[in-house]
Amino acid sequence: MAYARIEIAPSILASNFARLQEEIHAVEEGGADVIHVDVMDGHFVPNISIGIPVVQSLGKATRLPLDVHLMIEHPEEYIEEFVRAGAGRVLVHQEATPHLDRALGMIRELGAQAGAVINPATPVVMLTDVLDKVDTVLVMSVNPGFGGQKFIPGALEKIRDLNEWRARYNGGFRIAVDGGVDLQNIAELALAGANEFIAGTSIFHTPDPAAATRQMRKLATEALSQKV
Numbered sequence: 001m002a003y004a005r006i007e008i009a010p011s012i013l014a015s016n017f018a019r020l021q022e023e024i025h026a027v028e029e030g031g032a033d034v035i036h037v038d039v040m041d042g043h044f045v046p047n048i049s050i051g052i053p054v055v056q057s058l059g060k061a062t063r064l065p066l067d068v069h070l071m072i073e074h075p076e077e078y079i080e081e082f083v084r085a086g087a088g089r090v091l092v093h094q095e096a097t098p099h100l101d102r103a104l105g106m107i108r109e110l111g112a113q114a115g116a117v118i119n120p121a122t123p124v125v126m127l128t129d130v131l132d133k134v135d136t137v138l139v140m141s142v143n144p145g146f147g148g149q150k151f152i153p154g155a156l157e158k159i160r161d162l163n164e165w166r167a168r169y170n171g172g173f174r175i176a177v178d179g180g181v182d183l184q185n186i187a188e189l190a191l192a193g194a195n196e197f198i199a200g201t202s203i204f205h206t207p208d209p210a211a212a213t214r215q216m217r218k219l220a221t222e223a224l225s226q227k228v
Helices: 017-029 052-061 079-085 100-109 124-133 154-168 186-192 209-225
Strands: 007-010 035-040 066-071 089-093 113-118 136-140 174-178 196-199
Touching (some): 007 174, 007 209, 035 052, 066 113, 079 100, 089 136, 100 113, 100 124, 113 124, 196 209
Parallel strands (some): 066 089, 113 136, 136 174, 174 196
Antiparallel strands (some): 007 035
């Protein structure tokens, strides 16, 4: 059966780190399913973000699973450390390693869920040989590295292609989308086949992150309920 459950994943990259625990509690109250954590090394992407100590602290600050997105070179060298730090899901980029199959296997062997990520310029076909080994495929709908970017429309076709493959081969992986996800496009993304919605600015840069989280789920769920 195709994976169908809607998941809202607030991305703490857009949160106020001075009030991080408060902001996490707000999205928990709003019904968030997972906390998305962007790890950047300043090499694979042109930005530096958080590392292993912060992931350890986050694990103590929330009851939700941590969705750790490794935007780093040589991710295999750090997978074990992040899982031990509390990552329930680890996502690695197809573009960051010549050994994607090995990296995904490492994640699963360590007891975490494994995810493969593709950048906007990477075609879905690059993941064909690992789709039976993933729990998540993450389609980047912006070029990774910074929050608040505009959604790249080509991501919709990638999501549709993945959804078709998932249905045809009875795949159980979730299809995630990250970058420019907001209240204006979440319904269209859900109809295309996405079921995990990673959102930063459109949740944390609002007066009420809990309400924004609830509204995102409402719109995605309503879109699917109206689908014939």
